[in-house]
Amino acid sequence: MTKQEIIQVLMKEFRHFGYNALTLSQISKVTGLGKASLYHHFPNGKEEMAIEVLRMANEWIKNELILNLQNEINVDLKFKIILEKLNIFYYGGENYCLLDVMSTGNNSREINKEIELVLARLLSVFEKTAIEAGYTQKQSETKAKEALCLIQGSLILARVLKDKNVFKQQLKFIQTNYLKKN
Amino acid sequence: MTKQEIIQVLMKEFRHFGYNALTLSQISKVTGLGKASLYHHFPNGKEEMAIEVLRMANEWIKNELILNLQNEINVDLKFKIILEKLNIFYYGGENYCLLDVMSTGNNSREINKEIELVLARLLSVFEKTAIEAGYTQKQSETKAKEALCLIQGSLILARVLKDKNVFKQQLKFIQTNYLKKN
DNA sequence: GTCTATACACCGATAGAC
DNA sequence: GTCTATCGGTGTATAGAC
Numbered sequence: 001m002t003k004q005e006i007i008q009v010l011m012k013e014f015r016h017f018g019y020n021a022l023t024l025s026q027i028s029k030v031t032g033l034g035k036a037s038l039y040h041h042f043p044n045g046k047e048e049m050a051i052e053v054l055r056m057a058n059e060w061i062k063n064e065l066i067l068n069l070q071n072e073i074n075v076d077l078k079f080k081i082i083l084e085k086l087n088i089f090y091y092g093g094e095n096y097c098l099l100d101v102m103s104t105g106n107n108s109r110e111i112n113k114e115i116e117l118v119l120a121r122l123l124s125v126f127e128k129t130a131i132e133a134g135y136t137q138k139q140s141e142t143k144a145k146e147a148l149c150l151i152q153g154s155l156i157l158a159r160v161l162k163d164k165n166v167f168k169q170q171l172k173f174i175q176t177n178y179l180k181k182n
Numbered sequence: 183m184t185k186q187e188i189i190q191v192l193m194k195e196f197r198h199f200g201y202n203a204l205t206l207s208q209i210s211k212v213t214g215l216g217k218a219s220l221y222h223h224f225p226n227g228k229e230e231m232a233i234e235v236l237r238m239a240n241e242w243i244k245n246e247l248i249l250n251l252q253n254e255i256n257v258d259l260k261f262k263i264i265l266e267k268l269n270i271f272y273y274g275g276e277n278y279c280l281l282d283v284m285s286t287g288n289n290s291r292e293i294n295k296e297i298e299l300v301l302a303r304l305l306s307v308f309e310k311t312a313i314e315a316g317y318t319q320k321q322s323e324t325k326a327k328e329a330l331c332l333i334q335g336s337l338i339l340a341r342v343l344k345d346k347n348v349f350k351q352q353l354k355f356i357q358t359n360y361l362k363k364n
Numbered sequence: 365g366t367c368t369a370t371a372c373a374c375c376g377a378t379a380g381a382c
Numbered sequence: 383g384t385c386t387a388t389c390g391g392t393g394t395a396t397a398g399a400c
Contacts, residue, residue: 021202021287024376035377037384045376101286103342104278105203119342142351145339146332149352153335157327160285160301169324170331206394218396219366227395 003041004056006031011053011098018101019050019111047108054114057098058121060089065125075132076179082125083175086151093158093167100152123148126178133179147174185223186238188213193235193280200283201232201293229290236296239280240303242271247307257314258361264307265357268333275340275349282334305330308360315361329356 009031013022024035024046031038042048064085071078090097099122103115126144135143154170157163191213195204206217206228213220224230246267253260272279281304285297308326317325336352339345 017287018200018202020200023374025374033383034385036379036386039377040383096286097338099342100282100338103338104283105199115342119339145336145348146352146355149335149339149348150328150331151335152338153331153333154327156279156282156285156334156338157301157331160281160297166327166331170328173328205392207392215365216367217394218368218398221395222365 001031001033006033006041007049007052007056010049011056012095014050014053015096015098015101018104019046019107020105022046047111050102050107050111051114054098054102054111054118058114058118061118061121061125064089066121069125069128069132075129078132079129079179080175082129083171087168087171090155090167093155093164095155096159097152097155100155119148130178134181143178147178150174183213183215188215188223189231189234189238192231193238194277196232196235197278197280197283200286201228201289202287204228229293232284232289232293233296236280236284236293236300240296240300243300243303243307246271248303251307251310251314257311260314261311261361262357264311265353269350269353272337272349275337275346277337278341279334279337282337301330312361316363325360329360332356 010027013027013030016022017026024038027038027046027049028035033041038049039045042052065082068081068085069078089095099115099119102111123141123144126147127140130140130143131137150170150173151167154167158165158167192209195209195212198204199208206220209220209228209231210217215223220231221227224234247264250263250267251260271277281297281301284293305323305326308329309322312322312325313319332352332355333349336349340347340349
């Protein structure tokens, strides 16, 4: 099991439990590594694990979404691909959102900083897409926030209602309305 | 300090920390009651506290929002009042959402059941308003979900970005668009 | 109804052998 | 690089005095 694979497993766990509720025992169980082994890979313990997970999310956005923006295809298709990748990332609405579950309570400044970076990068993806579609900077900022609110909010509703269609519906709504000029 | 007042304090704490990260020590600190005293009021411990908090939220929706729906005023004004009350409830975007922070991890079925009840009642408020404004049942369900996604999502963005204006903007957006016929 | 004292499990983290 | 064993601290919860 490479370190990357460990972090992937950690991401799944952090997403489900959030920072505080995820214990080293649970991590030990799902990774198959003893606590001491985990400290070999992550000397700073749980906080370091969380930060690594957030950085991996950040890299994913960079490599999967932002790189995609530079393709020479029309913006509608680009946007469709972005939404499809997000759909896979959230497993059709079954996975919770890292930003959500990691940002409650009193976490360390380092963790909060990483969370902010992830959200900022995610916002920039939607912003740039809107700009490319012809919206002004200000309009694009507003639209990006609105789209992300819908996505994050729908993930909450999906998990409470145990109905991932809420998420899929919002994705579809965004796809048909986000780039449309009035 | 009456039991109602205790539960109000508990609500504030649960909203901030979520279920797992809120400890009895913290509760003891903010209520001024020893742990043993807390068990006098809530024999089933933290789980009972959480359930009482969720029931209070449910009662609040019933008394403050649903009762308001029965007023003999036009639906636009009604809706405006509802949004204003939600604005106060979320303290202009500074408070987190109970539904969000209480629904992660592996909580008991009882807690999850109460969370579902709160969300269902909240959805019904928006649904009924849309129906009164002339939308079909199906349209109203869709609109209600969309509005709640925006509200919940904006609360996440507001806390990560430390900018409660995100919440206010979404509230304003909902106010100007929710009842508008295309 | 509130307190002090305490039980016992589990937390994150470390020591040290292999 | 992984393990067993263990540390001090804190978690929820309880006993029993006042």
